[in-house]
Amino acid sequence: MLTSDDLAFFSVLTTSKSLAESARKLNVTPPAVTQRLRALEEKVGVRLIDRSGRHLRLTEEGSLVASHSVIVSDAIDSLTEALADRKGAVRGHLRVAAPHGFGRIYVAPVVEAFAREHRGATATLQLSDHPTALIVDSYEVVVHIGASAHLDQVVTTLAPNNRILCASPEYLTSAAPITTPADLARHRCLVVRENEEDVTLWRFKGSRQESATVRVNPVMSSNDGAVIRDWALAGQGIMMRSEWAVAEDLAEGRLRQVLPNWKLPSADIVAILGSRHGRSARTAAFLTMLRQSLKPLPWSADPAEKPGQ
Template identity: 35%
Template sequence: MPEVSAIDDLEFFVTIARSPSLTAAAHEWGVSLSAVSKRLTRLEARLGTQLAQRSTRRLSLTEAGGRYAEGATKLMEQRADLEDSMSTDHSEIHGRIVVHSTMGLGRAHIAPLLGEFARRNPGVQTELTISDRPFNIIGTGIDVAVRVGQSPDSRLKMRRLYTNTRIVCASPGYLARHGVPQTPEDLAQHNCLILKENDNDYALWRFGLGDDQRTVRVTGSLGSNDGDVVVNWCRTGHGLILRSSWHVTPMLASGELVQVLADFPRPPADIHAVYSAAAHQPQRIELLLEDLRTGLTERLDAANVDKT
């Protein structure tokens, strides 16, 4: 990473905006906290307004900071597009892409696919941010967010990458000890493992499609924000889980887990890419979206072969 003084104000503040604290931004650049703090103070003085409320542990944008971050992100995209168009080698794309994904999907599939994308497109600097919850990518410098389910922000575009659903399942040992639930209401008598992966009501499990939906509030002795942790608890007989089919299909195929309540359909939970609603997308973004779609289809369909 270049010295913080060599980074232009737009890139500097976009990175600040997507960081949870000044300390995190300093770590990303490999510079001191004081260097980042002084640079931000100088930028605010030049603009004549406060851009962020901050301490060493926490940072939040002011209204002016949010507007500046959103505008800076758009200008950086336009600059990258211009530089792409000036390239004499039109067979190679250039620029930078920042991708966000939730933890389980990011580690298992998005990270390997980005590695393959980078190998095919060495002129693109690709960065992956992984966290336990979806990001609102506006004004954060994130170009593409890969998430399960719908985007809550109508200002963004969304493209389906893979058709997915959520499945209720348990280990054979758990079901032998506690019985098999026959209806969603039976879940009240079971230990349900809670995945706290996003901002939804974690303990509210939904069944049905369209207007014919019902919800069941579940309880359990174990919960985590990491899907792998919850799945491993399920595999070792601690309870029932509600988990994306992409994650548990191999374990269902091997018999390590058993699906229950299969006669009660679940609302779709497709894997989507969320990105800017700009009329023109940079070529590198379009190529990445297509690579993610084809790559996820190949990887996840291969995992489904043994089950079907």
């Protein structure tokens, strides 16, 4: 009869490329892993893993055991979480995904603070160019900038974030004047291609709520927002970026806002919650810490809104 320990052991094997890798994960020697696998196969009476090649390959019976290992492991994790939540304990493994730039600057420090404060929990932060393209239910929290396409998921707003049109003083001094959005069609524009959004169609709302749309023809584009910022700082053209990414450059005069009387669609910072983990104590604790870290807004251009002011 297989035990939960047997299934946990086999689950490690199925997520490893070799027995040596499994041994490292289990903190035992490779011969110990081989011996335990042999004992497990003797217990069930069938071969579970084909070890003839360079990589581990599940047999048909091994795939069956692996699928049940996941079910049992999830059930044990859910029970453990439920019992911990009853006591208000923050335990288990927190899985967070976030965009590269924002995640590195604003999310990573909070994950570190969470792990330091809650010693009974562990944490993983996955930084990605497209965090929402990941399997959302594999994470407790997916931090996203802008509207979410996951309409069936729980989405909570963490902080407001405006989009800003800006360029270097050098570019604006030498270029033709920009008084209306239509003028942008004749300017050098830089765009970030981060997702399936139509990034060359720029939409504006005027001070009298009038709308304007302009199709720009980008002279340079990249999937990395930091690269676009560097190009704008070098005087290559006009870019649209989130306020959090350019607030310091604007405050220091390295960039200037273009068409300040025209507003772009906002791109609020939101958290998409995995359906299985949305109410766990560790998720609630992490979201509280993340919200606190963003209040007041660390990138606000208003000195009165700065932390410690």
